[in-house]
Amino acid sequence: MKTPTAIQLNASSSQLANRSDRWQHQAQDDHLDLLEAEAIFIMREIAAECRNPVLMFSGGKDSAVLLHLAYKAYYPERIGFALLHIDTGHNYPEVIEYRDRMARHYGCRLHVRSVEDSIRAGSVRLRDALESRNPHQSVTLMEAIAEWDFDACLGGARRDEEKSRAKERVVSVRDEFGQWEPKNQRPELWSLYNTRVDAGEHLRVFPISNWTELDVWQYIQREDIALPELYFAHRREVIRRGDLLVPVTALTPAREGDVVETVSCRFRTVGDISCTAPIESSAATLADIIQETRQCLITERGATRLDDRASEAAMEQRKKEGYF
Amino acid sequence: MNIVSIAPSNQHEIADNAPSGLLRFITAGSVDDGKSTLIGRLLHDTNNVAADQLEAVRAHSRQRGLSELDLSLLTDGLQAEREQGITIDVAYRYFSTERRKFIIGDSPGHEQYTRNMVTAASSADLAILLVDARKGVVTQTRRHAYLAHLLGIQQWILAINKMDLMDWDESVYRQIVDDFNAFAGQLGDPKIQAIPLSALSGDNVVQASAAMPWYQGPTLLRHLEQVPARWQSSPSALRLPVQRVARIMLGNGAEQSASGIDAEFRGYQGSLASGTLQEGDLIMALPSGRTARVRSLQSATRKVGRAEGQSAVVITLDDELDISRGDMLVAPDHPPRVVKEVIADLCWLAEEPLQPRRKYLIKHTTRTVNALFAELQHRIEVNSLVSEPHPETAAMNDILRVRIKLQQPLFVDLYADNRITGSFIVIDASTHATVAGGVIVS
Numbered sequence: 001m002k003t004p005t006a007i008q009l010n011a012s013s014s015q016l017a018n019r020s021d022r023w024q025h026q027a028q029d030d031h032l033d034l035l036e037a038e039a040i041f042i043m044r045e046i047a048a049e050c051r052n053p054v055l056m057f058s059g060g061k062d063s064a065v066l067l068h069l070a071y072k073a074y075y076p077e078r079i080g081f082a083l084l085h086i087d088t089g090h091n092y093p094e095v096i097e098y099r100d101r102m103a104r105h106y107g108c109r110l111h112v113r114s115v116e117d118s119i120r121a122g123s124v125r126l127r128d129a130l131e132s133r134n135p136h137q138s139v140t141l142m143e144a145i146a147e148w149d150f151d152a153c154l155g156g157a158r159r160d161e162e163k164s165r166a167k168e169r170v171v172s173v174r175d176e177f178g179q180w181e182p183k184n185q186r187p188e189l190w191s192l193y194n195t196r197v198d199a200g201e202h203l204r205v206f207p208i209s210n211w212t213e214l215d216v217w218q219y220i221q222r223e224d225i226a227l228p229e230l231y232f233a234h235r236r237e238v239i240r241r242g243d244l245l246v247p248v249t250a251l252t253p254a255r256e257g258d259v260v261e262t263v264s265c266r267f268r269t270v271g272d273i274s275c276t277a278p279i280e281s282s283a284a285t286l287a288d289i290i291q292e293t294r295q296c297l298i299t300e301r302g303a304t305r306l307d308d309r310a311s312e313a314a315m316e317q318r319k320k321e322g323y324f
Numbered sequence: 325m326n327i328v329s330i331a332p333s334n335q336h337e338i339a340d341n342a343p344s345g346l347l348r349f350i351t352a353g354s355v356d357d358g359k360s361t362l363i364g365r366l367l368h369d370t371n372n373v374a375a376d377q378l379e380a381v382r383a384h385s386r387q388r389g390l391s392e393l394d395l396s397l398l399t400d401g402l403q404a405e406r407e408q409g410i411t412i413d414v415a416y417r418y419f420s421t422e423r424r425k426f427i428i429g430d431s432p433g434h435e436q437y438t439r440n441m442v443t444a445a446s447s448a449d450l451a452i453l454l455v456d457a458r459k460g461v462v463t464q465t466r467r468h469a470y471l472a473h474l475l476g477i478q479q480w481i482l483a484i485n486k487m488d489l490m491d492w493d494e495s496v497y498r499q500i501v502d503d504f505n506a507f508a509g510q511l512g513d514p515k516i517q518a519i520p521l522s523a524l525s526g527d528n529v530v531q532a533s534a535a536m537p538w539y540q541g542p543t544l545l546r547h548l549e550q551v552p553a554r555w556q557s558s559p560s561a562l563r564l565p566v567q568r569v570a571r572i573m574l575g576n577g578a579e580q581s582a583s584g585i586d587a588e589f590r591g592y593q594g595s596l597a598s599g600t601l602q603e604g605d606l607i608m609a610l611p612s613g614r615t616a617r618v619r620s621l622q623s624a625t626r627k628v629g630r631a632e633g634q635s636a637v638v639i640t641l642d643d644e645l646d647i648s649r650g651d652m653l654v655a656p657d658h659p660p661r662v663v664k665e666v667i668a669d670l671c672w673l674a675e676e677p678l679q680p681r682r683k684y685l686i687k688h689t690t691r692t693v694n695a696l697f698a699e700l701q702h703r704i705e706v707n708s709l710v711s712e713p714h715p716e717t718a719a720m721n722d723i724l725r726v727r728i729k730l731q732q733p734l735f736v737d738l739y740a741d742n743r744i745t746g747s748f749i750v751i752d753a754s755t756h757a758t759v760a761g762g763v764i765v766s
Contacts, residue, residue, distance in 0.1 A: 031345035031425045033635070040624060040636035041595045044567040048649050048690070072624035075638065076589055077570045159416050166415045187439060187673045189446040189761040191595075192687050192749045196756035210427055212418050299374040 032219055036069065039207035041191060042170060043073035046152050046205050047080055049195040053152035053205075054111070055081040059091070059099035060270045061227055062156030065208060065216055068225050070154075071106055078107050081154065086141050087114040088133035090251055090273045098228040113144040134272045142178045145202055152195070152203040160212045161299075170209050176200035213268070214293050221286040230267045233284040237262050244277040344553035350429040350444045350477075352468035353454030358485045362454065362523035363417065363430060364395030369530035370545065372419035373398060395523075399430065414444045423549040438706060438721035439673040441471050442761060446747070449553050450479040452544075457490045457520070461503040467706045469504075473511040474669060474723065474763065476739055479551050480508075482518040483544060488525055492535040517547050561658030562599030562607065563737070563745050565689035566592050566651045570638060591620075591640045592647060597689065597744035599655060600632040601639070608656040609645050610735045615656055616643035650691035652735045652745075660735040660745055665698070667766045670726050672718040674752070674759035679717065684759070686730065688748040694731035695750070701725040718760075725765070739763035 046053050055070055057063045070079045083103055087096075103110035115133045118124040118140045126133070145153065159166045169185050171193045186194055197203055208216070220227065237248040239258045245265060246252055251273045254260050265278035266289070283289045353359040367373050373381075381397045388394070399417075417428040429444030431437065445451065451472040455465055472480060482504055490496045497520040508516065519528055520539055527533035530545045542550065572589040601607075605618045619642045621628055623635050631637045639653075647653075654660060672678055678697065686695040703715040703724040711725075718724050739746030750760035 033633075034344075034346050036624070037595060037634050037636045041567070041634075044593055044636070045690075048568045073593075073636070074570070075622070075625045076591070077572060160418050166417065186758040187443045187761065188758075189443055189749055190744065190747050191447075192747070192761075194687065194749065194751055194756070194758045196751060198756060210416065210418070212420075212425075214420070215425075296374075298376050 032215065032222060035208070035211055035215060036072070036219070038191070038210065039069045040073045042193065042205065042207040043070055043154065045193050045195065046154060046171075046203075047073065050152040050203070052148070052150050053081055053154060054084045054148070054150045055079075055108075056153055056155045057083040057085055057099060057103070057110070058271070059085070059095040059102070059228060060156070061216055061220065061231060062158065062208065064102070064225050064227055065211075065219055066154060066156040067102060067106060067108075068223055069207060082109040082111060082148075084111045084113070084144060084148075084150075084153070086137045086144065087112050087116075088137060088272050089114055089116045090133055092228070092230055092270065092273060094230060095228045095270055098226075102226070111144065111148065113140050113147070115140050118143060131274075134275050138178060145178070150202060151197055152205055154205045154207060156208055157206045158211050158213070158216070159206075159209050165209075168204075168206065168209075170206055171195060172204045172206070173197060174202055174204055178202075180204075214290070217286065217290050217293050221290060228270060230270055230278075231289070233264050233266045233282050233288075235262050236265050236278060238265065238278070245280060246277055247273070249273050344424075346425045346427070347450060347548060347551070347553040348427045348429065348448045349450040349452060349548065350431060350441070350448040351452045351454060352431070352441055352472070353452075353483075353485075354456075354462075354464045357454045357456045357464075358396075358523045359430075359454055360396035360399040361394075362452075362483065362485065362529065363428060364398035365523045365526055365529045366545065367398055367417070367419050368393075368395055369526055370419055370421050414440050421545065421549060424553075426548065438467075438471065438723070439671055441468065442475060442671040442673075445472060445475040445477060446761065448475075448477055450481065450548070450551060451477045452481045452483050454483045454485055455500060455504075457484050457486045457496055457500065460500050461507065463707050465504070466507055466709070469508055469511060470706055470709060473514065474671075476743060476763070478514055480514045480516045481544065481547060482516055484518065484520045485523050487520045487527065487533075487536065488522040492520075492527075492533075494520075494536070494538045497539070515551075517541065517551075519544050519547065560598050560600075561655040562601060562605075562653065563597035563655075563660065563735075563742065564592075564594050564599075564601065564607075564637070564639075564653040565597060565691070565745075566647055566649055566653065567594040567690050569593075569648060589640070590644075591638045592653065593636070593638045594653075594690065595634050595636045596631060597634070598742050600630060601637065602630040606656055607641070607653045608659060609647050610652045610654055610659065610662060611733055612646060612651075614643075614645050616641040616645055618642075650689075652689065652691075654735065660737050660742075662733045662735055664730045664733050666728050666730070666734065666736060666762075666764050667701075668726055668728060668748070668762040668764050669704075670718070670724055670750070670760045670762040672720055672722045672724070672760050674757055675720050676752075676755075676757075676759070677717045677719045678759070683753040685751040685753050686728065686734070686748050686762075687751060688734045688736065689745060691732075691734060692751075693734065694753075696729045696731075697726055698729045699727040701727060726762075728762075736764050738765065740765075 057067060070081055074080055085099055115124055115136050124136045124139050157165055167182060169188045172180060174180060195203060237260050238245040239248060239254055239260055248254050248260055263280055264282050266281045266283060267278045269276055281292060283292045351359050381393055384397050385394045415430045417430055419426050429448055431440040431444040453465060453468050484497055484500050501518045520536055521528035521544060523529060527535055528543045530543060532543050570591045570593050574588050601621060603618055603621050606615055607618060608615045618639055620640045621631060622638045623631055680697040684695050685692050700715050702711040702713045703722055704711050706723055737745040746764045748762050749758050752759050
């Protein structure tokens with residue numbers, strides 16, 4: 001499957017000409033209010049009914065929104081969820097700095113467990129040192145869940161991201177192996193969430209399931225939520241591999257014959273260095289990014305992920321193995 | 325019954341309802357009625373299909389030797405998974421126009437999946453009932469209409485698809501509308517908009533059809549953009565189920581609050597099920613029945629004068645009442661009923677049949693109580709709408725009317741009056757599975 005290049009990402013101006021901005025702003029507030037209220041409701045249910053919930057915080061935009069919503073859900077109490085980050089060891093330093101800063105800002109306990117620890121303990125074995133560590137996070141996550149005995153993990157996954165996500169419940173039961181069983185999900189009616197689990201089971205909870213990428217950006221703008229700078233246009237050395245821009249880093253070095261370019265780019269999604277690619281962009285402000293997201297004709301994952309493309313069912317397979 | 329199918333538009337409905345930026349709807353139809361094509365067409369013609377997704381569809385269409393895009397392939401990921409036995413489940417899809425955001429609850433059309441339609445319908449404001457113009461109103465249409473009625477969906481679209489295969493014939497359309505009206509007359513008072521269309525060619529989906537000049541009504545999208553989205557609760561008296569009690573204690577090195585407030589704080593968090601709330605309002609707390617006035621009101625972190633809809637609020641009261649999670653703050657002059665027994669229509673969702681002697685729990689708003697099935701009054705055969713009195717049990721997908729005894733009281737309204745305080749789920753106390761969903765009928 002060939003995806004268009006970065007240059008073709010935007011809709012033509014004629015496609016957008018008939019969109020009325022005034023309407024967008026009126027409707028936007030209303031729908032963001034509804035999505036926010038729904039997410040806060042879900043978080044309060046988990047806060048009230050679960051014994052030891054934790055909020056997955058990676059420093060990405062979705063988890064930044066989640067943390068902000070947690071602040072609102074608890075207010076005026078301090079956020080009652082501890083934060084958990086599964087560190088692959090391949091994160092951008094500014095994301096780690098941001099993660100620590102936000103945890104301090106909200107006065108949250110931050111638990112970090114790294115894939116490196118699992119490698120040392122022998123529960124993760126890499127085929128080669130530069131292999132993407134993203135899929136191995138599941139093992140470390142399950143170890144962390146067992147270590148702290150978490151009964152619910154809140155995450156920032158959205159149903160618009162990927163087909164198998166579209167089918168996962170807001171409150172999803174995982175067994176002791178962390179497995180998601182698509183055939184055996186609890187029906188979810190009205191806003192009545194069943195949070196009961198047996199010993200060894202835990203819940204994965206997705207309060208922003210119904211948000212789209214654009215909703216997330218609009219909300220970040222409306223609520224003035226801080227983000228790592230990687231999300232905004234900056235100049236960076238990259239190599240063009242097919243239709244992707246691969247950043248030149250110690251983990252993804254230039255190979256013989258590669259042409260290294262410096263381009264203006266930003267990340268739509270921030271994950272492991274070895275598996276997320278920036279897009280060419282000059283969007284330096286939230287307003288620019290929202291405009292660009294509106295016009296963008298390629299999915300977030302289609303444009304930026306080096307790992308989900310391996311197979312159509314890659315994500316679904318990984319979720320069954322305990323992946324978030 | 326208010327059939328507006330022939331009317332040019334439904335302006336009269338909009339006047340008293342502020343438009344909302346978000347509409348949740350479901351599509352209901354059999355597998356061959358063109359549901360996937362219709363969803364694909366909606367997404368495609370509103371520019372909501374990303375280039376990479378479209379490219380995948382193009383490639384698949386070519387592989388199958390098709391000369392044109394098969395838009396049903398946009399939802400085909402799910403079908404492929406169904407073939408592998410992975411999903412029988414509701415998927416949620418998102419699209420937007422300049423007027424609105426939409427969430428589609430896409431539930432499979434197979435007859436045995438009543439529970440999926442019930443699940444998707446529980447959060448929907450509108451139902452599209454898809455009819456194949458060649459077949460007209462069939463059992464499946466009646467089933468879906470009945471289920472939409474059961475779940476109290478007030479806005480329906482009767483989408484008469486495949487008009488291209490009937491030579492765009494107006495009489496075919498009118499016959500189907502008449503047949504449907506004759507049946508739907510028994511099902512309360514939904515607002516129905518009938519639209520003749522072709523999902524395959526896109527006629528009257530997003531673009532108005534030149535092939536059917538006799539139809540003066542809105543296109544499917546236009547109607548979806550215009551209908552009132554919010555669930556109308558009547559009476560809309562205050563119902564605020566308490567989710568959490570928020571407390572800040574000072575002294576003894578107690579935790580500092582997020583707000584930095586330097587006083588002790590005791591407030592109640594929850595989302596309004598209905599009604600409005602403002603500072604100074606007198607509220608009654610259930611089950612105690614004691615009253616107090618609202619001293620402060622915040623929508624999450626923002627101080628607000630007034631809250632309504634389903635806003636997530638935190639409030640303080642001017643009097644120290646004993647209130648905890650599962651209690652409900654209500655309008656003293658229009659309280660809900662406090663009951664230890666409910667009569668409800670239930671959709672059995674689990675593979676394991678109902679065992680009246682087993683222990684079940686009911687989760688209603690924020691309150692979970694022990695429950696006992698005292699009586700299975702009748703089972704409704706959703707295809708024929710014939711009822712079978714006093715069944716012994718309920719199997720998956722069964723709809724039945726039951727009388728349930730509760731160990732502690734619930735604070736309920738009829739589902740027809742209040743979607744939140746009128747609904748509940750049933751949880752199996754030993755397996756923790758969600759085994760049924762119910763709507764309170766008396």
